[in-house]
Amino acid sequence: MNNVSVSAEKSPVKNAILGFQHLLAMYSGDILVPLLIGGALKFNAAQMTYLVSMDIFMCGVATLLQIRRTPITGIGLPVVLGCAVEYVAPLQSIGKNFGLGYMYGGIIVAGLFIILIAKPFAHMRKYFPLVVTGSLITLIGFTLMPVAFQNIGGGDTTAKSFGDPTHLFLGFFTALIIIVLNIWAKGFIKQISILIGILVGTIVAILMGTIDFGAVGQAHWAQLPQFFYFGTPKFEWSSIATLILAAFTCMIESTGVYFALSDITGRKLADRDLEHGYRSEGIAAILGGVFNTFPYSTFSQNVGIVQLSGIKKLTPIYYSAFMLMILGLIPKFGAIATLIPASVLGGAMLVMFGMVGAQGIKMLSQVKLNNKNLLIIAISVGLGLGVTTQPALFQYLPATVQVIMSNGMVVGSFTAVILNILLNHTGLKDKVEE
Secondary structure (H helix, E strand, C coil), X not given: CCHHHHHXXXXXXXXXXXXXHHHHHHHHHHHHHHHHHHHHCCCCHHHHHHHHHHHHHHHHHHHHHHHCCXXXXXXXXXXXXXXXXXXXXXXXXXXXXXXHHHHHHHHHHHHHHHHHHHHHHHCCHHHCCHHHHHHHHHHHHHHCHHHHHHHHCCCCCCCCXXXXXXXXXXXXXXXXXXXXXXXXXXXXXXXXXXXXXXXXXXXXXXXXXXXCXXXXXXXXXXXXXXXXXXXXXXXXXXHHHHHHHHHHHHHHHHHHHHHHHHHHHXXXXXXXXXXXXXXXXXXXXXXXXXXXXXCCEECCHHHHHHHHXXXXXXXXXXXXXXXXXXXXXXXXXXXXXXXXXXXXXHHHHHHHHHHXXXXXXHHHCCCCCCHHHHHHHHHHHHHHHHHHHCHHHHCCCCHHHHHHHCCHHHHHHHHHHHHHHHHHCCXXXXXXXX
């Protein structure tokens, strides 16, 4: 361990700052899902306040479940958890067509599915070699890049102000600050480059008069979690099947993140570690259904933070988890974080998601690049990026199929797994030249 890591590990203040950096980096993703789903389901202000606050609180709870190793849960890697974007379209569809009760019933069953399949899925690790996980991590980084640029433009592509020069300046200025700090800064300053970039970008936005502080004044001081706030769970087979498919996809994505962090931290993962990681996500999903929030899985942008900061210990993540819980219980404080402009977060995402993609490329550089593995990489990455850039390609297919086929991470991950099985684990492998 280098000297910087040692000092960070021993300093509560530095650990808190590093934890705050993780929180800010994931915060937009934390609040994005409740804003999208609550908006689509026409939630009023009180409902939206509860949804956002409890989602933030549950992100902290889910993160604690994952980083704290117990005999049955916790992978013990520097990960943070939030609601994955794979769930957004299915949850919106279920909520609109069936109602909130069926949405939360499906989430609870999906969590049970993850728990039940955790052990057998962990033993399938031979189907997730570096060529698969490396392709998936590359895809995660590059398919999320449009989200970064959408935020740089202002966040809402339908707004007249989207792409306004002010947004572009704040976004690319934030990215420039982070890049400059990573090139010339040293030690702790370099480790918190993303945090500094976000704070500097926000201060510049305040000086430019682009931030409205009204949300802070309107927010409540306290909000406690409540069982079944929006109603008791109900169950319907198509809703359950849709969310189980989304959960399975997130398990594949989480596997890639686990192995990426394993590669960065130098810690080898056993089947039991993976089993504990999946089970933690299953329990977090059940809690999300009970408290009427969302299912939770590992956030891929955290890979970029760990890579950039060089901090591989769990202590900052504990700080981040507790901060998330506090923010969730005190919406007034949470509202302060919502003041960060989307364009500033987009600039930080540009660097973070790029680092995630670069980590995937680094993993692929360790793969034996024979024809079989080149096919796996080429087709899975190509399909994943293709459907991400052209989601309208499947507009004439049924809505459920569209949800699956327009998601680059879903298409790419399943393609990589299937091609790996065909080309490396069946008789077809002898048909392809090395």
